[in-house]
Amino acid sequence: xxxxxxxxxxxxxxxxxxxxxxxxxxxxxxxxxxxxxxxxxxxxxxxxxxxxxxxxxxxxxxxxxxxxxxxxxxxxxxxxxxxxxxxxxxxxxxxxxxxxxxxxxxxxxxxxxxxxxxxxxxxxxxxxxxxxxxxxxxxxxxxxxxxxxxxxxxxxxxxxxxxxxxxxxxxxxxxxxxxxxxxxxxxxxxxxxxxxxxxxxxxxxxxxxxxxxxxxxxxxxxxxxxxxxxxxxxxxxxxxxxxxxxxxxxxxxxxxxxxxxxxxxxxxxxxxxxxxxxxxxxxxxxxxxxxxxxxxxxxxxxxxxxxxxxxxxxxxxxxxxxxxxxxxxxxxxxxxxxxxxxxxxxxxxxxxxxxxxxxxxxxxxxxxxxxxxxxxxxxxxxxxxxxxxxxxxxxxxxxxxxxxxxxxxxxxxxxxxxxxx
Numbered sequence: 001x002x003x004x005x006x007x008x009x010x011x012x013x014x015x016x017x018x019x020x021x022x023x024x025x026x027x028x029x030x031x032x033x034x035x036x037x038x039x040x041x042x043x044x045x046x047x048x049x050x051x052x053x054x055x056x057x058x059x060x061x062x063x064x065x066x067x068x069x070x071x072x073x074x075x076x077x078x079x080x081x082x083x084x085x086x087x088x089x090x091x092x093x094x095x096x097x098x099x100x101x102x103x104x105x106x107x108x109x110x111x112x113x114x115x116x117x118x119x120x121x122x123x124x125x126x127x128x129x130x131x132x133x134x135x136x137x138x139x140x141x142x143x144x145x146x147x148x149x150x151x152x153x154x155x156x157x158x159x160x161x162x163x164x165x166x167x168x169x170x171x172x173x174x175x176x177x178x179x180x181x182x183x184x185x186x187x188x189x190x191x192x193x194x195x196x197x198x199x200x201x202x203x204x205x206x207x208x209x210x211x212x213x214x215x216x217x218x219x220x221x222x223x224x225x226x227x228x229x230x231x232x233x234x235x236x237x238x239x240x241x242x243x244x245x246x247x248x249x250x251x252x253x254x255x256x257x258x259x260x261x262x263x264x265x266x267x268x269x270x271x272x273x274x275x276x277x278x279x280x281x282x283x284x285x286x287x288x289x290x291x292x293x294x295x296x297x298x299x300x301x302x303x304x305x306x307x308x309x310x311x312x313x314x315x316x317x318x319x320x321x322x323x324x325x326x327x328x329x330x331x332x333x334x335x336x337x338x339x340x341x342x343x344x345x346x347x348x349x350x351x352x353x354x355x356x357x358x359x360x361x362x363x364x365x366x367x368x369x370x371x372x373x374x375x376x377x378x379x380x381x382x383x384x385x386x387x388x389x390x391x392x393x394x395x396x397x398x399x400x401x402x403x404x405x406x407x408x409x410x411x412x413x414x415x416x417x418x419x420x421x
Contacts, residue, residue, distance in 0.1 A: 031375075
């Protein structure tokens with residue numbers, strides 16, 4: 001990172017504070033330093049003052065192919081010159097659906113949306129329509145969007161409102177359970193007759209990068225089958241990132257419904273809900289409503305087609321995994337060398353780092369790490385040109401080359417030296 005001042009970022013931040021609440025357009029950005037970016041390419045970000053950063057946040061995950069991938073931009077540019085939003089059907093949405101379903105393997109139909117939050121709501125609505133029941137099971141530490149019925153903090157195992165103005169009674173529609181505890185799921189489903197769905201991140205990536213215990217997903221699948229409950233995988237983060245067919249492919253367990261987003265469109269805003277025709281067909285009859293002006297826009301579908309084509313024709317998964325493992329090993333080695341108790345764990349394409357003793361196996365053990373100390377360390381990392389999230393997640397992209405891993409470890413070591421000095 002060049003030793004340049006951040007004057008322009010400071011000036012923009014002051015201007016932003018006057019016209020944008022908190023100076024941002026998403027509350028999660030309140031937690032990050034007020035750096036304003038000018039451009040990005042591959043795995044590199046450059047701020048308005050000319051400082052460069054190696055990016056491991058990737059826009060919260062969507063830039064799986066890196067920033068500004070030329071083939072995706074070219075496909076979107078070519079398509080949008082013929083129109084962008086028709087309020088009717090177009091050929092690209094059919095091709096996008098066909099490619100997506102071919103990669104997933106288990107689903108038969110898909111509906112496109114714009115954000116993961118809205119596709120989660122569509123999944124829950126459909127599950128209620130299919131079962132005639134009202135409540136759903138969710139898990140500690142899993143994120144399913146910012147709407148009233150899913151946004152929650154955990155207080156002694158209970159879901160409580162995470163925002164002022166939130167309709168807290170909407171949380172009564174859900175049962176909060178610890179994740180990776182199969183007995184808790186079996187006990188809850190066996191003792192209730194009003195559960196419509198179980199929704200989960202099949203691999204817990206939003207917090208902790210925690211994999212399911214052996215047999216856990218299979219056990220939840222069996223319990224849902226026994227009690228005729230709809231199993232929903234929230235693959236907004238994991239979909240197309242952890243495997244071509246997402247976590248369902250990686251762990252060999254198929255849900256009834258699944259939501260997707262992030263990595264599926266090369267950085268363009270798009271989400272999707274996929275499932276069997278028997279369930280998804282209820283949208284087609286009009287009896288279950290799912291609507292949206294920008295659903296399946298030309299931009300979103302062109303980006304989806306181009307991204308899924310790239311992931312099929314030139315799969316980056318082995319390269320990303322190799323570089324991710326090397327980065328994880330390097331972080332652990334450097335931390336040991338500087339006497340820092342850094343716990344690094346998870347999948348190489350999306351891992352978690354934090355200070356404290358591991359391993360982390362669920363949300364409660366994640367709470368044993370020193371989150372405040374790690375957040376302060378990320379500010380030092382950012383000062384040394386490594387752009388990361390304060391909550392501990394590190395995302396790898398297809399654009400991270402071996403030289404970028406080398407440069408990252410050099411910058412991390414400088415940050416660690418500054419931390420312990």
